[in-house]
Amino acid sequence: MAQGKYSGVRESKPGRVNDLGTTGKQVEADFKKGCLKRADRSFAQGLxxxxxxxxxxxxxxxxxxxxxxxxxxxxxxxxxxxxxxxxxxxxxxxxxxxxxxxxxxxxxxxxxxxxxxxxxxxxxxxxxxxxxxxxxxxxxxxxxxxxxxxxxxxxxxxxxxxxxxxxxxxxxxxxxxxxxxxxxxxxxxxxxxxxxKNQPVEKEEGLVNLFAPTTVSYADQKEMERMLSLLGAKVNYIPFYSSLEKIRKIPAAQASTSICKVFADEFMKTLWEDYQIPYSHTVMPIGIRNTDKWYRGIAKVIGKEELVEEIIAKEHLRIEPLVKQLRERLQGKRVFICGGTGRSFAAAALIDDFGMELVGLETPTYDEDAQVDIEYLNNIHKDFVVDIANMQPFEQVNLINKIKPDAFIGVPEWAAKLGIPTTHVLDGKRPTMGYDGLLYLGNKIADQLENPGFNKKLAKHVKLPYKDSWYEENAFKYIN
Ligand code: SF4
Missing domain, CATH: 3.40.50.1980 (Nitrogenase molybdenum iron protein domain)
Structure with missing residues (x-):
């Protein structure tokens, strides 16, 4: 059972680091050379x-x-x-x-x-x-x-x-x-x-465990269930809004997948070891590229590879004209992204759909999975700042103040107070995922950019708790 093999402490996995200030190109090169070291901060604002x-x-x-x-x-x-x-x-x-x-x-x-x-x-x-x-x-x-x-x-x-x-x-x-x-x-x-408890359970044909964290909105749940049902799957949505009965059904599934990269990924491995349930662990389905990748991943596991290509082609026909309209509103805008490991990289991939440019990325951890994402992002964007930080808003405001992005996507409190148009990507209340979610999110980013008045006024009236001198300092000066 997993508890004997995996301690539940993410740092126990080799190559995973969580305090670092660097750039996209540098982190890719350093990870390849095996040079990334686990660091610490001599000053931290909370975790x-x-x-x-x-x-x-x-x-x-x-x-x-x-x-x-x-x-x-x-x-x-x-x-x-x-x-x-x-x-x-x-x-x-x-x-x-x-x-x-x-x-x-x-x-x-x-x-x-x-x-x-x-x-x-x-x-x-x-x-x-x-x-x-x-x-x-x-x-x-x-x-x-x-x-x-x-x-x-x-x-x-x-x-x-x-x-x-x-x-x-x-x-x-x-x-x-x-x-x-x-x-x-x-x-x-x-x-x-x-x-x-590793007890045998009768299998249910077509049942797929869909693991989802708290922050997934009901609209996103419905979109992911819609997409899986097009593949003929019955969805066991776990553990959000579920029950003991649904938890007990987990081992009956034919396959598992997760909406988030760092949610239930280790548990899906355990389900494979204990119950031989195959799983798909790819990306968070935000943006066209990631939604296609996520969809193909689970389709492969349940043997629906041909069907998924037909569905993807139809979905693209439906959404591409709408994405084109969004591109006209967003093309060339410079973006800073901050979010959990799954969402930050997914949002960074999403902005390519709209022709936006990545200038900064803040995410809590860096590991093998992140390296795959960074390689992809480095191919489509110029070099961008990378802050590996669990929280630490003082670093974020310093970077945003220097980089001055046109838009901020992520947890918005601090960037909004600097007057930057913000869009929340960790939004448990509105759609962000799948083919429908990306349109909603794109419209929201565009609306924010075209209506920045609220954040501008906020910046005029709110004073952040930092001395002016902090904004001149190296944002990463406290990382040892
Ligand atoms: S880190 Fe803080 S909130 Fe978490 S268990 Fe410890 S004392 Fe409580």
């Missing part, structure tokens, strides 16, 4: 913690309670996943919108000295007695990991006391990894260990 990714991945599961064995502050950034969950329900037509059942054990100074196990036991007991859930997920944190509370043993014991509830410990201690996608792996390792 997205892997615990939030473990939570966000599962937060919309039906009949579940989420217990964070942590100080209260650790769940602060769950707010984004909660928002996604609420909006996702509205998009799915749910009338009485619910919050997730999220409980914090509130580890404090006393717990750090005397142990926090009793708090965890009490929290899980209350959760089961109050909600009678099918699933309880118990999330570790830095504090519970450091004091050594044995969450596995507690969950096992409580599982005996409450046999109708599956109690799943998840080892997502923040200090374990600087790559937040490790949190997805921690969640899937526990799903495999405590729910699937």
């Amino acid at each position: 997205q913690c892997q615990q939030i990714n473990s939570m966000a991945a599962l937060m919309s599961l039906e009949d579940s309670v989420f217990v964070s064995h942590s100080p209260q502050g650790c769940v602060g950034c769950a707010i984004m996943a909660v928002d996604m969950y609420r909006v996702g329900q509205a998009h799915r037509g749910v009338k009485n919108i619910k919050n997730p059942r999220l409980i914090v054990t509130n580890i404090d100074q006393k717990s750090v000295v005397f142990g926090g196990e009793q708090k965890l036991k009490d929290a899980v007991k209350k959760a089961v007695e109050r909600y009678n859930p099918k699933l309880v997920f118990v999330y570790a944190s830095c504090a519970s990991g450091i004091i050594g509370d044995d969450i596995d043993a507690i969950c096992a014991q409580l599982g005996k006391d409450y046999p109708d509830t599956i109690i799943v410990p998840i080892h997502c201690e923040g200090f374990k990894s600087k790559i937040c996608a490790s949190g997805f792996d921690a969640a899937f390792i526990s799903i495999n260990k405590y729910i699937l």
Whole structure:
């Protein structure tokens, strides 16, 4: 089983680095020579913690309670996943919108000295007695990991006391990894260990697991399901807005694929090892090139290679005139892109559809997969700045201030305050993927460029917390 082979810590994979300031051409050459070293920052502004990714991945599961064995502050950034969950329900037509059942054990100074196990036991007991859930997920944190509370043993014991509830410990201690996608792996390792348990399941002809992270909008879900159904596949959409029953169906599938490059990629390998389920791991389906690549990847695995070519040809006929119109609005505009590993590279490929020029790329990690993308991007763009950073907005504002792109695609808060037209690519609320998504996204980028007034006014009235001198400095001066 995967937990014996893969620790869930993304840094454990050789050749993966996560702190670097460079250019597209340089990083390609250095990776080829094996010269990239894992670095660190002598000053860092904050890091997205892997615990939030473990939570966000599962937060919309039906009949579940989420217990964070942590100080209260650790769940602060769950707010984004909660928002996604609420909006996702509205998009799915749910009338009485619910919050997730999220409980914090509130580890404090006393717990750090005397142990926090009793708090965890009490929290899980209350959760089961109050909600009678099918699933309880118990999330570790830095504090519970450091004091050594044995969450596995507690969950096992409580599982005996409450046999109708599956109690799943998840080892997502923040200090374990600087790559937040490790949190997805921690969640899937526990799903495999405590729910699937390598048990045989009857196969279902045509069933395809479609793994999707929280940030995929309902419109994108429908588009990906539409595309897979054209290939004759039935989709098991996992784990967002799914259930224990759908999780138990995972091993029944004929094949698996994921919408994101760093979501369930390790889990799909495990499913191949444990259940011989073949999988496709290609790119995120944003833009024509990546959508075609993603589609061909899964079609190959389920033996629909000829059919997919017919569908792709029809889709191109439908969208190419519309893409041409977008190109007329966007051609030659210079773009800075910032996003997660999957989306940043996918967005960089997308802008080629519209004839835009890549001038900067910020992404959390660099590895073999990223190298394939960079080789492609280096062939179509002039040299561009690359910032390998999990967060670190101070580097981003420095770069944007110097490069002065026409448009920014990605998490927009900081660039918007510099007056740059911004388009959110991590948008869990609107379409971005597949053939329909790329048209929507293209129109949104063009609309932003043609209507920059809001961000311009914002820049006039908001002062960023940096001294003017910082903008003169080398953006990467704190990377060791
Ligand atoms: S688990 Fe650790 S890194 Fe994550 S929010 Fe809590 S203290 Fe911060």
